[in-house]
């Protein structure tokens with residue numbers, strides 16, 4: 001029997017068929033407790049009660065349980081908004097290399113069903129674009145990114161971090177997911193100091209930190225472009241050789257690492273969205 005759900009957005013991989021603006025049709029076996037009308041469509045509960053129905057969607061491995069409103073005579077289940085988890089990446093890039101890493105994090109996060117992404121660039125003066133603070137306020141996860149300059153984040157990122165003392169006062173980012181990534185010219189280059197700075201910033205905001213969850217590629221057979229060759233657990237690291245253009249660096253394996261890191265952050269955000 002066909003059912004309908006009002007949905008704001010569809011999971012990209014849901015395989016469910018949109019039949020109108022925000023309307024989703026799917027077929028299920030008729031549940032015992034549902035009463036159908038002459039047309040065979042559901043018109044209410046068998047016991048006549050007008051109460052919220054609960055609909056379980058199985059969508060190719062990413063099934064979600066959705067609260068539905070009362071069954072109506074027009075076989076439409078009015079559901080509460082099916083909310084996506086919002087992953088907001090706020091980063092600075094002086095010369096375009098860290099931008100590539102940020103885009104890879106975003107691509108990874110955006111590939112997770114149920115996640116939507118926002119990329120916010122801190123500009124050359126250390127300021128956010130219009131709407132940037134609002135986007136951060138609406139985020140479920142905030143991912144910090146900056147190049148490592150002189151063993152720490154660029155001053156532009158630090159200016160943004162200092163300006164975040166405003167949401168800090170009200171602990172507005174409390175319990176959001178926090179994560180971070182950095183890119184620099186050297187294999188090491190003190191990148192961990194930058195990630196530690198991001199971690200401290202997240203802790204000041206009472207956020208929940210999430211690392212890469214990626215094992216290091218550190219065996220004899222390891223190749224430079226293997227995933228997590230730079231072996232970072234705390235956050236994603238990338239190397240752009242000092243003479244590489246943004247098209248040449250970060251190196252491909254580090255971009256793949258950034259993508260997987262984005263997937264991990266988004267996967268966790270979707271899981272904990274509730």
Ligand SMILES: Cc1cc2nc3c(=O)[nH]c(=O)nc-3n(C[C@H](O)[C@H](O)[C@H](O)COP(=O)(O)O)c2cc1C
Pocket residue numbers: 092093094095096097098099147148149150151152183184185186187188189190240242
């Ligand atoms: C002022 C400055 C300081 C830097 N300090 C470091 C450093 O401490 N460690 C490192 O490995 N690379 C360092 N670099 C190299 C940058 O991290 C590297 O070029 C990076 O790819 C720049 O990223 P961007 O294009 O996003 O600005 C520094 C570069 C600049 C301009």
